[in-house]
Amino acid sequence: MKSLFLTLFIGFSLWASAQNKITGTVTDTNNQSLSNVIVSLPEIHKETITDKEGKYGITNLPNGTFTVVFSLVGYTTKTGSITLSGKEIQWNVALEESIIHMDEVIVSTAFNKLQSQNVMKVEHAGLKSLQQKGAATLIDGLATIPGVAQVSTGTAIGKPVIRGLSGNRVLVYSQGVRLENQQFGEEHGLGLNDAGVESVEVIKGPASLLYGSDALGGVLYFNPEKFANPKEFKADFGQRFFSNTLGSNTTLGLKTSTENWKFSVRGSYNTHADYQIPDGDRVTNTRYNETDLKSGIGYSNSSFSSVLRYNFNKLDLGIPENGIAQQSTSHNTQFPRQAVNNHILSLHNNFYFKNSKLDVDLGYLYNDRSEFEDSNVANLHMKLSTLNYDLKYYLPKTGRIETIVGIQGMHQTNTNSGEEYLIPDAQTNDFGIFGTANYEWGKNVLQAGLRFDNRKVTTEEHGIEGNEGYFAAIDKNFDSFNASLGYKTNLAQDFTLRLNIASGFRAPNLAELTSNGVHEGSNRYEIGNADLQNEQNLQTDLNLEYKSTHFEVFANGFYNHINHYIFISPNGNVIDGNNVYDYVQENARLYGGEAGIHFHPHPLDWLHFTSSFETVIGQKDNGDYLPLIPANKWNNTFRGEFNIKNWWKEGFATINIESTFAQNNHSAFETRTPDYTLINLGLGGKISLGKSVFQLNLNANNLSNKTYISHLSRLKSDGIPNIGRTFVLGISFMI
Incomplete structure (x- = not known):
């Protein structure tokens, strides 16, 4: 633990005091301003939206090279790389119409890439879209995602199933930490409420x-x-x-x-x-x-x-x-x-x-x-x-x-x-x-x-x-080496x-x-x-x-x-x-x-x-x-x-x-x-x-x-x- 605090202390001493800022305007291809465009830097969890005139601004940014994502329903998501080094940068963007889909930033995978850049297919669903389907509970909404089902006991208790695997074989993360709630039990449900949840990401396979x-x-x-x-x-x-x-x-x-x-x-x-x-x-x-x-x-x-x-x-x-x-x-x-x-x-x-x-x-x-x-x-x-x-x-x-x-x-x-x-x-x-x-x-x-x-x-x-x-x-003791490609x-x-x-x-x-x-x-x-081995x-x-x-x-x-x-x-x-x-x-x-x-x-x-x-x-x-x-x-x-x-x-x-x-x-x-x-x-x-x-x-x-x-x-x-x-x-x- 002491080494952790030492690492953090050294990190604090190396911080730069730069106050970087990105500003700009987002329009469509006809040069019409677009409001409510989400402008985000997913690697550092910074985000804002454009105003009625299509203008945006993000301040208090660290030095470094980051990906900037511009997204709006009905338009193709646009990304770009930007290098910040202690000054204000203006970046104007034009988005093209695309009715079918909007690219999403995937948080559950290692590098927080857009879905189009990700090596792994991850299902992403906003809770608003799940509620529009009339789901009574969070697990009811999840069961509408292809490859996801639920083991249910009435309407109150539901356990997620991903491609036929359930219980302790499916890991649940909430607020960025793994959920532990005695999920081995058949009568032990998910124990999460959909209020205050933005979206869910589903990794279907070993993670x-x-x-x-x-x-x-x-x-x-x-x-x-x-x-x-x-x-x-x-x-x-x-x-x-x-x-x-x-x-x-x-x-x-x-x-x-x-x-x-x-x-x-x-x-x-x-x-x-x-x-x-x-x-x-x-x-x-x-x-x-x-x-x-x-x-x-x-x-x-x-x-x-x-x-x-x-x-x-x-x-x-x-x-x-x-x-x-x-x-x-x-x-x-x-x-x-x-x-x-x-x-x-x-x-x-x-x-x-x-x-x-x-x-x-x-x-x-x-x-x-x-x-x-x-x-x-x-x-x-x-x-x-x-x-x-x-x-x-x-x-x-x-x-x-x-x-x-x-x-x-x-x-x-x-x-x-x-x-x-x-x-x-x-x-x-x-x-x-x-x-x-x-x-x-x-x-x-x-x-x-x-x-x-x-x-x-x-x-x-x-x-x-x-x-x-x-x-x-x-x-x-249970040991395991694992790899992915x-x-x-x-x-x-x-x-x-x-x-x-x-x-x-x-x-x-x-x-x-x-x-x-x-x-x-x-x-x-x-x-x-007591002699059971790892499932591998x-x-x-x-x-x-x-x-x-x-x-x-x-x-x-x-x-x-x-x-x-x-x-x-x-x-x-x-x-x-x-x-x-x-x-x-x-x-x-x-x-x-x-x-x-x-x-x-x-x-x-x-x-x-x-x-x-x-x-x-x-x-x-x-x-x-x-x-x-x-x-x-x-x-x-x-x-x-x-x-x-x-x-x-x-x-x-x-x-x-x-x-x-x-x-x-x-x-x-x-x-x-x-x-x-x-x-x-x-x-x-x-x-x-x-x-x-x-x-x-x-x-x-x-x-x-x-x-x-x-x-x-x-x-x-x-x-x-x-x-x-x-x-x-x-x-x-x-x-």
Whole structure:
């Protein structure tokens, strides 16, 4: 730790005192001023927007060479490189119209490149676009992204699935730090609220090079909402209503900034009754209530920037055990229920030197999870404390080569105070060191990296040997070397190829190593295995994309081989009426991909048609199918965009037809799931009534009130359908 402080002190002494500034005007190709153009320097997290005359200005910039990005919906994103050395630079830019897409800066990958420059295909979705689809929760919105699904328990609990992998195989990042919330549990959801989230990035494939253990299947990276621009004060209010669950979601946000300081705070409250199935019955105790608070404070100057964020999330969740029983529209949860308090504190620092940069991310997470069976005394009470650190040093650029070296680590403790134990008291310590380089020439980009990780797990003995709930003490080390290699090129104008080969790993979690008892909600007696090895995978990805003014097409294919895949298997014994399952390992493979088009016909400039298909097959080496593999899905959307005079702007109307195929490739412990088709409608835009301006969204999901059961629903074994028809009304406005 002393060496870290010494490094930072030396860095402070080397800072330059230059006050660089960029100003200019942004127009279209007809020399007409463009307002609300986002002008950003992603490498140093600086951003502003153009005013009504198309003018912009960014101050307090460090010395060095940086990429500047100009982006506006409906226009081609423009980038350029600029060298700052203690003076003001004027830069005027003209943007060309491009109806179909806007290039995005990808934060979750190593070098924060634009998607068009990135060697890896990363899905990027703004939360506003997900909410326009009528999603009730954050995980509902994520499940509309090709290659992403969810394992759900009613409407309250959802766990992300990326190309057939879920649980501890998918890593979630929020506020720049890894989310740790006992995600091994089947009844443990994402635990994040969409309020105060700007966008999400999805890495579909092993990302252990940057993120270490648990990123074997992919990463969900949530970007927090941006601060206000300098000298601005903004306040907004949003309200959504959900007919099916008689639910509501309320949010209020405030933010302001000076040239150096930034402040934000947002609170939200989410409440839902039991969800209703198409025949009119409600699924008992699927109700839930959620309180969420997010706040942030930032400071930046020409040499340094720092952002401190805090998120408190409180969940009161009903656990459905009796299926369709007592009918009620109450929002008060019954027994059994969960109470989860989650705290995330993160500190993100950037230190700018003459030709290099140091990023220091620190995070502290505290997850307090209680389960109440039949009284207000918790049967199960787990407290998880996690301290994360992540240091990345961006070396001075050498010719066309950019290089990053870094270290990451985690110290985690789990303690129990209830009568029941799912996992023992334990400590987990991670340490990783890595390096990665990016080489760009012409229309080609090559990126490679190497990493070493160590995870140490120690647990305490608990209980009486030979009895249920006994945990033997373990002291285990898990080591892994991983590498990645990616290549991107333009085969022709507007035609891009990306090829990536990467390895990843996942150390066994505490439940897999130590379980000895009936797992809540599973109705099975699970026995862990302290001799489990790392899961180690190697995945190959191929991405082809063609983008023109009026047409896009993409095809993504992958093959993922996993050594020592961990799963549970019945051993034929029965304890207290529950079948006994062991945690075992076997090699496995997953393969499939996504393909789609986006067509914007000319001269029907108001019309968009998108279509995507996704498929994944998961098998063990003996040919048996893996559990929890999502069914093939075909998604089609017609979207019309319009303006009605001056009172309805940015208007849209959508018709979505979501066809899910029958899942016949199920594991031995699952059953076949029939096919189904859902029809969803959407309408919205920015409406002006006098001096009042508000954003309106109206959705009708499952319009035909189709009775269906998702293959990944945990209520499927009880024959309980998913949610029926629901109308969603959302209104938001600036105060």
